[in-house]
Amino acid sequence: AQSVTQLDSQVPVFEEAPVELRCNYSSSVSVYLFWYVQYPNQGLQLLLKYLSGSTLVKGINGFEAEFNKSQTSFHLRKPSVHISDTAEYFCAVSGSNTGKLIFGQGTTLQVKP
Amino acid sequence: GAVVSQHPSWVICKSGTSVKIECRSLDFQATTMFWYRQFPKQSLMLMATSNEGSKATYEQGVEKDKFLINHASLTLSTLTVTSAHPEDSSFYICSASRGQIDSPLHFGNGTRLTVT
Numbered sequence: 724a725q726s727v728t729q730l731d732s733q734v735p736v737f738e739e740a741p742v743e744l745r746c747n748y749s750s751s752v753s754v755y756l757f758w759y760v761q762y763p764n765q766g767l768q769l770l771l772k773y774l775s776g777s778t779l780v781k782g783i784n785g786f787e788a789e790f791n792k793s794q795t796s797f798h799l800r801k802p803s804v805h806i807s808d809t810a811e812y813f814c815a816v817s818g819s820n821t822g823k824l825i826f827g828q829g830t831t832l833q834v835k836p
Numbered sequence: 837g838a839v840v841s842q843h844p845s846w847v848i849c850k851s852g853t854s855v856k857i858e859c860r861s862l863d864f865q866a867t868t869m870f871w872y873r874q875f876p877k878q879s880l881m882l883m884a885t886s887n888e889g890s891k892a893t894y895e896q897g898v899e900k901d902k903f904l905i906n907h908a909s910l911t912l913s914t915l916t917v918t919s920a921h922p923e924d925s926s927f928y929i930c931s932a933s934r935g936q937i938d939s940p941l942h943f944g945n946g947t948r949l950t951v952t
Contacts, residue, residue: 766943826880
């Protein structure tokens with residue numbers, strides 16, 4: 724079975740500052756890792772994913788994440804955030820090839836002017 | 837890009853009635869669809885996995901007789917909340933997959949269900 728822990732429920736940050744949203748996972752099998760963003764009352768949009776290969780993954784909107792197997796982490800980063808990045812961010816893991824995802828608790832990123 | 841349409845976007849119903857939510861993949865064939873439930877300020881909880889032409893697989897703790905899932909075609913899955921009660925009020929989100937991990941999972945925009 725897989726599980727995901729997002730260590731921060733809320734992350735306030737000023738505009739143009741860097742940000743890191745933390746995600747740790749546990750799994751007894753090889754995993755695939757994802758970050759999604761959710762705007763209010765909407766579904767989820769894929770930011771990036773790690774399936775295999777390079778541990779540094781670049782996604783949309785300037786986000787990137789690094790897969791660290793030894794630390795079982797997949798932290799999301801952005802060097803300079805915008806007001807429009809304010810949203811809920813979910814880390815997710817899948818241990819199968821069917822697309823079944825287990826989500827973390829979510830982190831609210833609040834970008835202040 | 838690929839789009840998943842979820843309908844209705846919001847619904848209010850009276851306690852004891854049933855509500856059907858549709859999830860359609862508009863430009864690809866979804867061999868697998870997933871139904872999630874999200875409480876306010878919380879994460880998405882997987883309710884069930886729906887495979888076209890077969891019975892849905894429900895997660896532990898989800899009442900299959902209350903949350904009826906039908907995946908009759910490769911582009912449509914429905915979730916019916918039967919005999920709804922106020923505690924069923926929630927945000928329900930579907931997602932669709934071609935069934936391969938390297939194919940992205942596409943999410944609908946969700947349905948806000950309020951049971952009065």
